[in-house]
Amino acid sequence: MTSEARLSLTLSRYIAKRYFGGFLIILASLGTIIFLLEVLELLRKGATRPDVTFHLVLQMAFLKVPHTLQKLIPFAALLGGMFVFWRLSRSSEMVVARASGISVWQFLAPAVVVAVSVGVFFITAVNPLGSTMRLRFEQLERDYFRGHASQLAISRSGMWLRQANDRTKSVIHAVRRTSEDMTLRDVTVYLFDDKNKFSRRLDAGDAHLADGTWELKNVLVTSPGKPSTRQDTYSLPTNWTEDKIKDSFSPPETLSFWQLPGFIDLLDKAGFAATRHRVYWYSLLAIPVMLGAMVLISASFSLRMARRGGVATLIGSGVLFSFFILFLSNVVHAYGLANIIPALLAAWTPAWVTLLIGLSVLLFMEEG
Numbered sequence: 001m002t003s004e005a006r007l008s009l010t011l012s013r014y015i016a017k018r019y020f021g022g023f024l025i026i027l028a029s030l031g032t033i034i035f036l037l038e039v040l041e042l043l044r045k046g047a048t049r050p051d052v053t054f055h056l057v058l059q060m061a062f063l064k065v066p067h068t069l070q071k072l073i074p075f076a077a078l079l080g081g082m083f084v085f086w087r088l089s090r091s092s093e094m095v096v097a098r099a100s101g102i103s104v105w106q107f108l109a110p111a112v113v114v115a116v117s118v119g120v121f122f123i124t125a126v127n128p129l130g131s132t133m134r135l136r137f138e139q140l141e142r143d144y145f146r147g148h149a150s151q152l153a154i155s156r157s158g159m160w161l162r163q164a165n166d167r168t169k170s171v172i173h174a175v176r177r178t179s180e181d182m183t184l185r186d187v188t189v190y191l192f193d194d195k196n197k198f199s200r201r202l203d204a205g206d207a208h209l210a211d212g213t214w215e216l217k218n219v220l221v222t223s224p225g226k227p228s229t230r231q232d233t234y235s236l237p238t239n240w241t242e243d244k245i246k247d248s249f250s251p252p253e254t255l256s257f258w259q260l261p262g263f264i265d266l267l268d269k270a271g272f273a274a275t276r277h278r279v280y281w282y283s284l285l286a287i288p289v290m291l292g293a294m295v296l297i298s299a300s301f302s303l304r305m306a307r308r309g310g311v312a313t314l315i316g317s318g319v320l321f322s323f324f325i326l327f328l329s330n331v332v333h334a335y336g337l338a339n340i341i342p343a344l345l346a347a348w349t350p351a352w353v354t355l356l357i358g359l360s361v362l363l364f365m366e367e368g
Contacts, residue, residue, distance in 0.1 A: 008106075011097065016110035018088070019295070023080035023118065030072045035061055038068070045145060052144050063137040066130030067253055070122055070287075075322050077115050077291045081298025082318050084111075089302060104362060108299050112292045119288030127284060128256035135254040154249065154266050159184070161245070163238050167194055170236065172214070174207065177272060182209040182242045187216065189236065198224065202234060209245075214238050252280035260284075275343055279336045282347030290351040296358025297321060300365065325350055 038061040046052030088094040097107055154160075158175040169192040174184035189202035200223040204216040214236040222228045249272070255263055260281040267274035301317050329350045336346025 011102075012110040015088075015107065016114045018084050019081060019111040020114050020118075022084035023076055023114070026080040026083065027069060027072060027076035030076060031065065031069050034068050034072070035065060038064060049144065056140070056144065060137055060140050063133040063140070065133075066126055067134045070127060070130055073118065073122060073287070074290050074294055074325065077118075077294035078298050078322060079318050081111060081115075081295050082302045085299050085302035104299070104365070108295060108362075111295045111299075115291035115295045116288045119291040123257050123284045123287055128258060131254055131256040131259070134251075138251065138254055154263070154272075156266065158186075159272075161240070163240060165237060165239070168192065168199070169194075169196065172207070176269065178206075182245070183207065184209075189214075189216070200224075202236075204234070207236075209238070209240065209242060212237060212239070252277040257281070257284050273339075275337055275339060278343040279333060279347050282344050283333070286348045286351040289348075290354060293351060293355035293358050296362055297354060300358055300361035325354060328353060 039057055042052075042057040042060055043054075046057060085094070094107065098104070158173060159177065161172040161174075163170055163172070171190045171192075172184070173188045173190075175186035177184050184207045185205070187202075187204045187207040189204070189207075191199045191202065193199050200221060202216060203220040203222070205218045206216075208215045208217075216234040216236060217232065219231045219234040220228055221231060221234070249267070250263070252260065255277070260277060264274040264277050264281065267277065298318070301321070332341065332346045332349045335341045336343050
């Protein structure tokens with residue numbers, strides 16, 4: 001029994017090492033291709049901008065690498081597994097293992113453990129690094145390609161919003177927003193002239209975003225050196241719209257796995273929908289399950305095709321299934337963002353569908 005345990009441990013380490021090596025090769029290959037494409041795209045966008053140098057382009061492309069790898073790992077898990085299991089089948093190593101009484105589940109267990117471990121490592125360690133680098137990428141993109149900085153921020157004290165025109169600048173603070181429409185509660189507005197000199201402060205019970213103006217009600221106007229006055233209404237010109245405000249929130253990709261729950265809570269308390277961030281966070285949680293499911297799918301493809309010697313069919317099947325998963329993910333995520341289905345269901349559906357397909361095919365091959 002001790003000899004069998006040692007043999008099982010040795011075989012498990014061998015399979016795990018082979019799978020991890022194949023996974024890294026595919027991930028590095030896909031990552032390099034995407035990196036080069038990103039460099040070309042940034043060069044194209046910066047061709048007419050003299051301040052965009054080649055060094056800046058390389059820096060920006062490098063800043064997107066961790067986020068890119070995070071998106072590629074499910075496909076690397078699939079293609080890497082197909083490559084490794086096909087080679088093990090062609091070299092008869094899998095045949096020998098199966099002949100010694102090892103089931104397909106035992107044979108795949110080390111690879112599944114490696115895949116799940118890689119998923120946990122990515123969401124807990126690589127994702128925080130990638131979110132920081134993605135935030136820096138967003139800042140550089142705003143500075144060199146968009147030409148403007150973010151003018152809205154959400155904090156525990158509420159929402160802060162900046163706006164400006166040719167004559168005045170203003171900073172708006174609101175504790176929260178109503179869920180029915182774009183109406184801010186407990187509003188404070190700081191007004192500045194064109195020389196950035198403070199001119200007055202407005203305290204209002206609420207401010208409603210109308211067409212081109214903020215309509216403040218029950219306003220206390222305070223100016224330097226003058227007594228405060230009370231006005232029933234006050235119209236403040238603005239170029240903000242509800243869509244622009246929603247689009248100005250920090251993209252979920254710039255927040256780490258550990259920061260997302262707190263930011264989602266801030267959005268909920270401020271009265272804004274956190275659906276996009278919630279779907280993204282649930283998607284991160286589903287990554288380990290998705291990678292484990294991809295191992296099962298890769299085994300079901302490679303074992304069946306290896307018996308028939310169809311290398312081209314094997315590769316084509318993997319690519320087609322990758323497109324299927326990508327399509328499914330995009331569709332259910334779109335439904336989740338539109339609140340047609342719950343965010344949790346939208347994020348976890350691709351992983352569970354992949355897992356069920358892999359289990360079904362392997363059960364049929366093993367027991368059928």
